[in-house]
Amino acid sequence: MGKHIPLAFLEINSPLIWHWPYFLDAMRIIKKHNFNGLIIHQQSLLSLLAKPSKRCRHQTIEHLLHARNNTLYYLQKIEKFCQKNHIQLWLQGEAIPDDNDIRRKFPEYFVVESEKSEIDFLHTFFSETIPEILSHLSVVRGVRLSLQTPKVNAAEWKQALQSLHCQLRTQGKNLVLRDYRDKEWPRQMLKTALDALPEDVRASLKATELDYRPGFANNLNLTRLAGCRKWLEFDLWGIEYGWTLLPCCLLDELQNRLNWASSVAGPELEAITVRINWEWIPNSPLPESVNDINLFGLAHLNRHPDANPHAIFALWLQEHSVKPLSHQEVDELFSIFTASHEWICKTPNLLGRLLHHHSQLPYDFDQALQLLHMDTRSANWAQAFQPLMPSEDPELGMQQMQLIKLETQQSTFLANHLRSRILQLLPTLPVKDAFKTTLIQTWERAHWYTRAFSCATNAITLRLWMRKYGEQPDLQQQFRQYIQDMHHYAVDLENWFESQGDNTHPYIFKILLDPNRVIHLAESLQQDEP
Numbered sequence: 001m002g003k004h005i006p007l008a009f010l011e012i013n014s015p016l017i018w019h020w021p022y023f024l025d026a027m028r029i030i031k032k033h034n035f036n037g038l039i040i041h042q043q044s045l046l047s048l049l050a051k052p053s054k055r056c057r058h059q060t061i062e063h064l065l066h067a068r069n070n071t072l073y074y075l076q077k078i079e080k081f082c083q084k085n086h087i088q089l090w091l092q093g094e095a096i097p098d099d100n101d102i103r104r105k106f107p108e109y110f111v112v113e114s115e116k117s118e119i120d121f122l123h124t125f126f127s128e129t130i131p132e133i134l135s136h137l138s139v140v141r142g143v144r145l146s147l148q149t150p151k152v153n154a155a156e157w158k159q160a161l162q163s164l165h166c167q168l169r170t171q172g173k174n175l176v177l178r179d180y181r182d183k184e185w186p187r188q189m190l191k192t193a194l195d196a197l198p199e200d201v202r203a204s205l206k207a208t209e210l211d212y213r214p215g216f217a218n219n220l221n222l223t224r225l226a227g228c229r230k231w232l233e234f235d236l237w238g239i240e241y242g243w244t245l246l247p248c249c250l251l252d253e254l255q256n257r258l259n260w261a262s263s264v265a266g267p268e269l270e271a272i273t274v275r276i277n278w279e280w281i282p283n284s285p286l287p288e289s290v291n292d293i294n295l296f297g298l299a300h301l302n303r304h305p306d307a308n309p310h311a312i313f314a315l316w317l318q319e320h321s322v323k324p325l326s327h328q329e330v331d332e333l334f335s336i337f338t339a340s341h342e343w344i345c346k347t348p349n350l351l352g353r354l355l356h357h358h359s360q361l362p363y364d365f366d367q368a369l370q371l372l373h374m375d376t377r378s379a380n381w382a383q384a385f386q387p388l389m390p391s392e393d394p395e396l397g398m399q400q401m402q403l404i405k406l407e408t409q410q411s412t413f414l415a416n417h418l419r420s421r422i423l424q425l426l427p428t429l430p431v432k433d434a435f436k437t438t439l440i441q442t443w444e445r446a447h448w449y450t451r452a453f454s455c456a457t458n459a460i461t462l463r464l465w466m467r468k469y470g471e472q473p474d475l476q477q478q479f480r481q482y483i484q485d486m487h488h489y490a491v492d493l494e495n496w497f498e499s500q501g502d503n504t505h506p507y508i509f510k511i512l513l514d515p516n517r518v519i520h521l522a523e524s525l526q527q528d529e530p
């Protein structure tokens with residue numbers, strides 16, 4: 001018997017999916033990479049598709065009815081295409097939407113906030129609304145629901161889930177549950193839900209807990225859900241590592257994660273799902289970025305787990321070449337790409353802890369502290385799971401300060417060195433001009449991103465040190481210099497955007513790296529100063 005190969009599903013999480021040419025582009029990606037299916041993911045998808053209750057005055061929500069019907073007919077068109085081309089089709093959305101549209105469609109449940117109204121809405125939505133939606137979509141295989149911590153008691157929650165499962169199985173549909181917003185500790189929401197349901201309900205788990213973060217530990221929940229089929233989620237768009245704008249080659253990491261998942265889950269690993277966009281920032285396509293190597297590589301590694309990452313990279317590079325590259329040229333580019341992984345692991349993190357929120361600088365010092373003390377950590381256990389600057393151990397705090405300084409220096413060196421190597425290598429490299437431009441611009445953005453986090457790390461860690469171990473005049477002077485450095489950097493960044501960044505780089509880079517956010521963080525650090 002051959003080795004088990006999980007199914008591979010492309011996850012489209014973009015409002016552009018409602019445009020037919022974009023859907024056809026997604027189908028070309030599926031065909032190119034031999035994927036088995038498509039997941040259409042919108043956070044408010046079920047809210048959009050929900051049929052209004054009988055108590056709703058339809059004349060007041062006519063536009064919502066048009067939107068529902070338009071979406072249903074469009075999905076039926078997609079169904080025909082997928083069925084003809086033997087592509088599985090799945091839907092994904094929030095399990096219990098709580099937006100304005102759902103409140104207008106079901107006004108009777110939201111007039112008065114109460115536990116009874118929460119329970120009544122939950123049962124209606126799970127036992128009637130979701131099944132009604134799927135009754136119009138015969139080709140859709142099932143739904144993947146993003147769970148939130150339930151507001152109702154455990155018994156009602158389990159009963160509602162069981163009713164939903166029963167209705168879906170009657171229709172021949174499948175149910176997939178994923179943890180999404182679990183506010184409780186320890187995080188047991190997904191396991192609790194699965195324990196109340198038959199084994200044919202799938203569990204969908206992120207490759208790293210909470211969100212996909214390069215260098216962070218594998219999601220151990222994959223080992224704790226025995227008996228059910230599992231889907232493993234990979235975010236290749238990079239919500240937590242640069243929105244496709246920054247370099248991060250994941251070939252080695254993806255191979256290691258797939259091998260680990262296969263070893264602990266075995267045949268229960270039914271599918272991998274590959275997100276290539278994010279609905280809140282839709283205009284940054286993965287296939288046009290250097291990180292397209294990760295999509296190419298993951299698809300290849302899923303089919304050929306023992307493939308050599310260097311060989312995969314060489315195959316991918318052929319798509320961007322005007323003539324064959326020499327072994328030395330391939331080796332040079334491969335070493336630059338693989339080093340980008342180390343760079344991204346060091347730059348927006350601090351000794352294996354988060355120092356960014358969805359790839360952006362912390363909004364203020366309070367958010368920085370929250371991020372640094374989150375329980376999700378890097379796989380570098382020795383550093384990541386030590387207490388950070390413990391008040392009772394200034395010696396350990398000093399060691400950590402030195403390690404942080406070294407980490408920042410390494411990040412800066414990598415950014416500058418890799419950028420220089422790209423600029424030296426490209427003039428004679430036989431690759432397409434568009435690819436050359438992408439490489440140059442990507443590592444230029446990495447340079448500015450590194451400067452931002454270098455300035456912020458210096459100021460945040462010294463502020464934290466003085467909080468823990470007291471104020472000294474020389475440290476206060478150094479801290480003020482770090483704050484001044486942040487302001488100078490913000491001016492430089494704004495000038496760069498005005499002179500060339502806005503004209504030659506994607507506009508969303510100014511969202512990712514906003515000069516005003518740098519200034520706000522600096523001001524919040526100053527306000528914390530005694």
